[in-house]
Amino acid sequence: MFEEGQLYSAVTTDADGLVQVHLGENHPGFTDAAYRTRRGEIASAALARRPGDPVPTIEYTDEEHAIWRLVSAELAPKHDKYAHSEFLAAKDALRLPTDHVPQLAQVSEQLQPLTGWSYTAAPGLVPLREFYADLGRSTFNSTQYLRHPSQPLYTPEPDIIHEVIGHGNQLASPRFAAITRAAGEASRRLETDEAMQFVADVFWFSIEFGVIAEDGETKAYGAGILSSYGEMDEFGHMDIRPLDLHAMGTLNYDITAYQPVLFRAESLDHLEGVVGHFFETVDDDLVARLRAEASASA
Numbered sequence: 001m002f003e004e005g006q007l008y009s010a011v012t013t014d015a016d017g018l019v020q021v022h023l024g025e026n027h028p029g030f031t032d033a034a035y036r037t038r039r040g041e042i043a044s045a046a047l048a049r050r051p052g053d054p055v056p057t058i059e060y061t062d063e064e065h066a067i068w069r070l071v072s073a074e075l076a077p078k079h080d081k082y083a084h085s086e087f088l089a090a091k092d093a094l095r096l097p098t099d100h101v102p103q104l105a106q107v108s109e110q111l112q113p114l115t116g117w118s119y120t121a122a123p124g125l126v127p128l129r130e131f132y133a134d135l136g137r138s139t140f141n142s143t144q145y146l147r148h149p150s151q152p153l154y155t156p157e158p159d160i161i162h163e164v165i166g167h168g169n170q171l172a173s174p175r176f177a178a179i180t181r182a183a184g185e186a187s188r189r190l191e192t193d194e195a196m197q198f199v200a201d202v203f204w205f206s207i208e209f210g211v212i213a214e215d216g217e218t219k220a221y222g223a224g225i226l227s228s229y230g231e232m233d234e235f236g237h238m239d240i241r242p243l244d245l246h247a248m249g250t251l252n253y254d255i256t257a258y259q260p261v262l263f264r265a266e267s268l269d270h271l272e273g274v275v276g277h278f279f280e281t282v283d284d285d286l287v288a289r290l291r292a293e294a295s296a297s298a
Contacts, residue, residue: 008125008143008157011043019044021124027156028148035148042145043123055108055121058144060101067152071161071229072098074153078232084212084219086268087226090114090173101160104142107168115177119168128196135184138177140167153229166223170207175268176221180207182279195287198249199279205248205263206275211235212265221271224259231258240264243274246294249287 010022021039029035045056060068076098079088093114096102108118120134122141131141142163147155155162170176183203190196210222218236225231239261241247248263265271 011124028151046121046123055104064146065100067146068101082232084221086173087221091169094172114172117171132184132187162227166227179276186279186282189283195284198287202248209259211262234258238262250294
């Protein structure tokens with residue numbers, strides 16, 4: 001289990017209206033004043049948006065476009081090697097640009113005809129229930145900033161590369177999109193914070209860091225793996241376990257390191273039958289039973 005807020009740098013607005021993004025001391029951009037200012041500018045655009053307004057357009061710099069190009073080029077052969085065929089087919093259908101950072105409105109325009117999903121802009125952390133409620137409406141909250149240029153193949157927090165190359169390509173698959181939407185719709189039935197966190201943790205070990213058997217190999221479909229240059233080389237060596245909702249919803253894990261435990265579906269049908277069905281039917285009573293069973297077997 002983890003705290004969702006750990007994933008994102010805190011964003012604050014002072015009395016003069018200045019938006020600041022508070023990077024941790026171990027963040028590559030912590031001592032880079034220009035990067036911190038840029039992060040604040042991008043966050044302020046999302047914060048200034050009002051209901052009904054279009055998603056903010058960010059005028060990306062040449063350096064930011066160069067980061068996108070580099071990461072797109074480096075991830076492509078790894079996707080061919082490590083990604084599940086369903087993800088690859090969705091990626092081919094979505095056809096994200098590889099030479100420039102796309103605007104979220106552009107991603108939505110290409111995604112909606114495929115699965116009905118769209119993107120909206122977030123300055124950073126979106127409260128858990130708000131994030132999942134939007135998933136239930138086929139809307140993905142995405143950051144718009146890019147990782148620090150000193151480490152283009154690494155990010156300590158979700159940036160637009162993770163949100164779009166990872167999740168956007170995934171959401172271009174009708175089957176992965178349906179599982180994601182079901183997780184969001186589940187939030188409407190859940191009253192307790194414990195049940196909401198359980199669903200979020202199952203989501204972490206599936207939509208974010210899920211793997212699946214295909215043609216005798218273990219392939220990745222999770223957005224967290226498929227947007228990470230390093231994680232794709234490592235996931236096959238991790239402790240890969242069968243799908244287990246008890247464990248997926250209660251296992252402690254560290255989001256700052258490669259995930260040492262992964263849960264594998266034996267097919268896409270198996271994933272839909274276990275994880276998809278769980279999201280479609282989960283309620284507070286079911287989570288209470290699963291947590292009790294996990295405690296009893298510990």
